[in-house]
Amino acid sequence: MPPDSVSPPSAPPGPPPDSTPPGAVPDAVLFDMDGTLVDTEGLWWEATADVAASLGRTLGRADEPYVLGRTVEDTAAHLLTPPAPDAVEAVEAVAERLTESFADRIRQGVRVVPGAAELLRALTTEAIPTALVSASPRSIVELVLPSLDHSFAVVLAAEDTPRGKPHPDPYLEAARLLEADPRRCVAVEDSPTGIAAATAAGCKVLVVSPSTGLPDLHSMSLG
Known part of the structure; x- marks a missing residue:
């Protein structure tokens, strides 16, 4: 007799499909x-450009993905590329300067x-x-x-x-x-x-x- 066929193990179930009807109100x-x-993104760019200039850098379009929509720490780390020997302390210091520069501009009105x-x-x-x-x-x-x-x-x-x-x-x-x-x-x-x-x-x-x-x-x- 031919050997019994063995079915492959079934794949684990994935997340249930999203059955949200079109036009539904969001939760x-x-x-x-x-x-x-x-x-305020223009104010953030100005603040970052000022701090970058003090570090000897000029911001351009290539910097936008590392500045717009990022955390202050991410932007500070980008401005310090390549990283300094005391990278953690340097990033914290630049992040503080960025925050202060941005806050000064916001206080003038948004x-x-x-x-x-x-x-x-x-x-x-x-x-x-x-x-x-x-x-x-x-x-x-x-x-x-x-x-x-x-x-x-x-x-x-x-x-x-x-x-x-x-x-x-x-x-x-x-x-x-x-x-x-x-x-x-x-x-x-x-x-x-x-x-x-x-x-x-x-x-x-x-x-x-x-x-x-x-x-x-x-x-x-x-x-």
């Missing part, structure tokens, strides 16, 4: 801050991106939870928050996760604190770094620009 909306809700106030009010009216997910230090976030005049359910700054954007950690942590499935959250971002982080976390990503402003509530659907 939460997760906002980046700089360049998304407030037009421009809220057009449509941001209206969108935040609409989300409050519809009782859709919101989170602020920023790569900036908490000291910077606290300076900006009053200009937004909105009560976020969760506020995450650079210090709140071991890894910052472009890693998914900040968005995953925001969803966890909101007790929401990341796949049922809309993340609002402007930079490639932030878009990568939100996409890796599984969020639906809505890409915006300070020049065009934020859309209305209808763009917050998961469809």
Whole structure:
């Protein structure tokens, strides 16, 4: 008789498919801050350029991925490439200078991106939870928050996760604190770094620009 056939072991089940219907309302909306809700990326670039000049460097387009949407420490490490012998201490010192330079500019006033106030009010009216997910230090976030005049359910700054954007950690942590499935959250971002982080976390990503402003509530659907 022919030997009994043996079926190969079945593959372990993967995560359940996302069956969210088109147009569904998100469980939460997760906002980046700089360049998304407030037009501060130009201020951050100016602050970084000043510190870079003091280190004998001139910033150009090739530096953008290492400056925009990154944590202060990431940008400081980039400015110190190649690393100094006392790399950790040097990065901390440059990060402190970057933060102070950025804060000085923010204290002179920030421009809220057009449509941001209206969108935040609409989300409050519809009782859709919101989170602020920023790569900036908490000291910077606290300076900006009053200009937004909105009560976020969760506020995450650079210090709140071991890894910052472009890693998914900040968005995953925001969803966890909101007790929401990341796949049922809309993340609002402007930079490639932030878009990568939100996409890796599984969020639906809505890409915006300070020049065009934020859309209305209808763009917050998961469809």
